[in-house]
Amino acid sequence: MTPLDHYPVIDLGPLMRGLVIGGLGIFHVFLAQFAIGGGMLLCYLQWLHMQGDCRLARRFTDDYFKLLVLVSFVLGAVTGVAMWFTSIQISPRTIGTMVREFHWVWATEWTFFCLEVVAGYLFYRYGSRLPDRTRLQLLALYAFASWMSLFWINGILSWQLTPGTWLETRDVWAGFFNPGFLPSLIFRTISAAAIAALAACTLVNAVPGFTREERQSLVAICARPLVFMLAMPLVGAWYLGTMPADSRGWATGGSVPMTLFLTMAVGSSTLIGLYAILAILRQRLFVNGATASLLLALAFVATAGGEFVREGVRKPFTIREYLYSNSIARDGVADLRRRGSTADDPYPLRDQAHYPNEQLVLGAKVFRAQCSVCHTLDGMNAVAELAATWSIDQRRLNIAQLQRTKPFMPPFAGTPAEVEAIVQLIGWRHAGRPPGWAVSDDPAVLSQIERWLDEAGTGPGDARLVVGARLP
Amino acid sequence: MNTLFPLGLPAATAFYLCLYLATLVVHLVFMHYVLAGSIYLAVGRVMGRARCQACNWQSIIVDWLPFATGLAITAGVGPLLFAQILYGREFATANLLLSHRWMAILPVLIVCFYLLYLQKSAWIARRAWAWRPAIAATACAGFLFIAWSWTENHLLMLDRAAWPGMYATSSLWYESAGVLPRLAAWCFVAFPSLAIELAWQGRLLGDRLDEPAAANTRVLGLSPVRRLAVTALSGWAGTLLAAWAYWPAIPAAARTAITGPLGGPWLIMAAMALVMQIVAWSITLVSERLTRGMLIVMTAAWVTTLLGIAVLRETIRLAAVDLATGKELHQTALGIGGLPVFLLFAVLNAVAIGWCIRTVRGQLATRSDGT
Numbered sequence: 001m002t003p004l005d006h007y008p009v010i011d012l013g014p015l016m017r018g019l020v021i022g023g024l025g026i027f028h029v030f031l032a033q034f035a036i037g038g039g040m041l042l043c044y045l046q047w048l049h050m051q052g053d054c055r056l057a058r059r060f061t062d063d064y065f066k067l068l069v070l071v072s073f074v075l076g077a078v079t080g081v082a083m084w085f086t087s088i089q090i091s092p093r094t095i096g097t098m099v100r101e102f103h104w105v106w107a108t109e110w111t112f113f114c115l116e117v118v119a120g121y122l123f124y125r126y127g128s129r130l131p132d133r134t135r136l137q138l139l140a141l142y143a144f145a146s147w148m149s150l151f152w153i154n155g156i157l158s159w160q161l162t163p164g165t166w167l168e169t170r171d172v173w174a175g176f177f178n179p180g181f182l183p184s185l186i187f188r189t190i191s192a193a194a195i196a197a198l199a200a201c202t203l204v205n206a207v208p209g210f211t212r213e214e215r216q217s218l219v220a221i222c223a224r225p226l227v228f229m230l231a232m233p234l235v236g237a238w239y240l241g242t243m244p245a246d247s248r249g250w251a252t253g254g255s256v257p258m259t260l261f262l263t264m265a266v267g268s269s270t271l272i273g274l275y276a277i278l279a280i281l282r283q284r285l286f287v288n289g290a291t292a293s294l295l296l297a298l299a300f301v302a303t304a305g306g307e308f309v310r311e312g313v314r315k316p317f318t319i320r321e322y323l324y325s326n327s328i329a330r331d332g333v334a335d336l337r338r339r340g341s342t343a344d345d346p347y348p349l350r351d352q353a354h355y356p357n358e359q360l361v362l363g364a365k366v367f368r369a370q371c372s373v374c375h376t377l378d379g380m381n382a383v384a385e386l387a388a389t390w391s392i393d394q395r396r397l398n399i400a401q402l403q404r405t406k407p408f409m410p411p412f413a414g415t416p417a418e419v420e421a422i423v424q425l426i427g428w429r430h431a432g433r434p435p436g437w438a439v440s441d442d443p444a445v446l447s448q449i450e451r452w453l454d455e456a457g458t459g460p461g462d463a464r465l466v467v468g469a470r471l472p
Numbered sequence: 473m474n475t476l477f478p479l480g481l482p483a484a485t486a487f488y489l490c491l492y493l494a495t496l497v498v499h500l501v502f503m504h505y506v507l508a509g510s511i512y513l514a515v516g517r518v519m520g521r522a523r524c525q526a527c528n529w530q531s532i533i534v535d536w537l538p539f540a541t542g543l544a545i546t547a548g549v550g551p552l553l554f555a556q557i558l559y560g561r562e563f564a565t566a567n568l569l570l571s572h573r574w575m576a577i578l579p580v581l582i583v584c585f586y587l588l589y590l591q592k593s594a595w596i597a598r599r600a601w602a603w604r605p606a607i608a609a610t611a612c613a614g615f616l617f618i619a620w621s622w623t624e625n626h627l628l629m630l631d632r633a634a635w636p637g638m639y640a641t642s643s644l645w646y647e648s649a650g651v652l653p654r655l656a657a658w659c660f661v662a663f664p665s666l667a668i669e670l671a672w673q674g675r676l677l678g679d680r681l682d683e684p685a686a687a688n689t690r691v692l693g694l695s696p697v698r699r700l701a702v703t704a705l706s707g708w709a710g711t712l713l714a715a716w717a718y719w720p721a722i723p724a725a726a727r728t729a730i731t732g733p734l735g736g737p738w739l740i741m742a743a744m745a746l747v748m749q750i751v752a753w754s755i756t757l758v759s760e761r762l763t764r765g766m767l768i769v770m771t772a773a774w775v776t777t778l779l780g781i782a783v784l785r786e787t788i789r790l791a792a793v794d795l796a797t798g799k800e801l802h803q804t805a806l807g808i809g810g811l812p813v814f815l816l817f818a819v820l821n822a823v824a825i826g827w828c829i830r831t832v833r834g835q836l837a838t839r840s841d842g843t
Contacts, residue, residue: 008565008569009568010571081552085574088563088564088568089567092567099560100560100805100808102810103556104808107814111822113546114821115825117546122829126835347640348636348639348640
């Protein structure tokens with residue numbers, strides 16, 4: 001594996017590139033889980049209808065399926081493709097590695113997409129003219145296929161954080177059935193059931209033609225899958241337990257944003273669960289459209305929090321112990337320390353003429369190669385802001401020993417001259433980007449940086465050195 | 473490059489190429505329906521309400537276009553996956569260079585998709601007629617934008633020398649003499665596909681295409697069968713014209729590969745199948761009848777032509793990419809486990825899909841018989 005593959009880097013101005021994939025991911029996951037849970041809920045409703053336990057179920061099933069098709073077949077499908085394309089925009093090497101290692105898994109998932117689309121569309125188009133048994137069969141196939149798509153993609157996504165023995169064996173199934181696979185699958189299945197139940201409660205109130213009693217009856221039935229949320233704390237704790245200690249540390253106090261996102265997810269889920277179990281299922285309170293919408297919005301917040309945590313706690317890796325978040329191979333850092341991270345970069349800077357000297361050009365190229373996936377120069381999570389109060393020697397030390405400065409940062413993967421170049425770039429921008437800027441090439445400074453680089457080594461920072469007091 | 477495609481290629485590369493082409497042809501079947509169908513509909517809607525109502529093909533297209541779009545997207549996942557194994561670096565680089573322009577295809581696709589549903593909704597039925605051509609034209613423009621973006625992306629993939637320069641200028645448009653003729657060729661070639669697919673749909677929905685057409689089904693004096701024949705023949709005429717315009721824009725090495733041992737036999741096969749289609753459609757145009765036997769012959773020739781075109785398209789690409797580097801990557805990818813699982817589920821899910829269609833058809837037939 002090459003240490004670093006150079007691709008053209010997109011420029012999103014003041015936006016963090018990583019934030020784009022996170023934002024889209026939340027939206028797609030929410031829609032996908034709605035589709036998966038929706039399939040299961042519709043099967044249940046159809047079955048109830050056939051048992052004679054709910055006379056409204058068939059009609060509601062047809063109404064709900066239209067929404068499912070319009071939302072999941074269009075937005076769900078296209079945002080799925082969008083996730084793929086956005087991943088290429090943000091980190092082509094990460095998605096390239098995922099595709100290479102799991103292409104047969106992805107291809108298998110694709111066969112289930114095909115079944116899902118055909119079974120779903122046949123039900124959508126002809127369901128109202130089909131006998132109950134055939135309707136149930138189609139819905140069961142649709143629900144099974146959509147859940148299986150979760151099954152396959154869940155293995156790949158959980159592998160990114162907990163690749164398990166794949167790191168030694170490179171065996172696709174060791175990677176797929178990784179330590180986080182099962183808790184993540186169960187957790188996502190429960191989430192899917194809950195989202196679909198809340199969407200159904202919202203829809204019951206939105207569809208015309210039902211009396212209040214009929215709505216109440218349907219809400220009571222559609223809300224039943226929410227009872228599975230009781231298992232969420234247990235499964236969530238299991239999932240946390242499978243995470244690497246440092247990743248768990250970020251989410252449980254080591255990183256304020258990650259802890260806040262986890263709190264947001266847990267808090268929202270708790271509120272939904274409590275309301276569902278105490279008010280809807282136990283006291284059989286009527287849930288109107290506003291309340292159902294609010295609960296659904298809370299579910300979106302919970303999904304957003306959970307997905308941010310899942311993405312965030314992988315740091316400093318994008319594939320644990322294999323590929324850093326800046327797409328540099330873990331085993332390639334030592335090589336880049338010798339050769340430099342920009343030596344093979346064929347792409348010029350777009351604003352090259354604006355830099356007063358070649359050292360700053362080098363600094364900008366180093367920033368683009370190593371930092372720009374998570375940082376901007378002046379916008380969100382700006383390097384210039386983060387290093388604003390550091391003295392020049394602090395900048396040199398902190399960047400040379402990046403993994404010690406912040407243990408969720410990857411090690412600096414370049415030469416001492418590249419460290420100095422990025423230090424000078426930060427200084428130049430702080431100075432208001434003057435037209436003239438002296439080149440800093442003092443051999444003593446470069447020797448000191450080299451010593452700092454050697455001291456820090458080429459591996460990731462040991463999180464336990466920093467948050468050890470809180471970690472097991 | 474001196475042996476018939478894919479025989480002279482490294483085994484792993486050939487294997488992935490075959491899978492890519494097989495899945496690409498399936499994708500083309502649905503993609504052609506969407507692209508040509510949306511153009512057909514936009515043009516048809518402009519011709520006025522009376523002509524639209526007389527045209528059975530427009531009704532079928534309106535009814536099935538959303539599903540066909542869903543299938544085209546789903547079927548597109550397969551070739552996209554294998555293309556990334558085969559040409560991952562080139563594909564990703566072209567995506568990144570086109571950047572926001574490229575990503576714009578996604579919101580455009582969402583808007584087009586919903587417009588297709590809107591075209592068959594009760595809402596539009598209650599609106600003035602002018603809404604329909606406007607909506608159809610917007611959806612059509614969206615699909616053409618997507619087709620154009622794919623064409624640019626594909627050609628940019630092959631033009632490695634242009635990458636650093638394009639990045640430096642921040643241009644979101646790849647200018648090449650090949651873009652327009654290639655786009656035109658892909659748009660025109662979709663029409664013969666649409667004609668054959670509509671013919672099959674018509675037959676399955678009960679249209680008697682092998683009998684004289686009723687007077688109220690004629691549009692501009694053309695019977696439904698003749699309209700299909702005109703669609704297919706004009707599509708092939710446009711394709712040949714666009715291909716002729718595209719030829720000089722193809723690099724010399726790729727042209728040699730197309731006419732040489734690598735692609736030559738495929739070119740001959742595609743050309744023969746094309747001639748067969750032109751003859752069959754010409755007979756249909758004159759006779760105004762399309763029998764099942766004729767349709768089967770046309771379909772076989774059509775699939776053969778599509779396969780031939782897909783191989784020739786790949787021949788051009790193989791002449792442009794670095795196969796030596798790719799060979800190792802493909803070999804590594806092939807060594808990764810999971811193929812048996814894919815094959816198992818591909819068969820099982822194909823059976824399940826077949827069962828779904830057969831069961832629903834059977835149930836609907838039973839109901840319509842009143843039994």
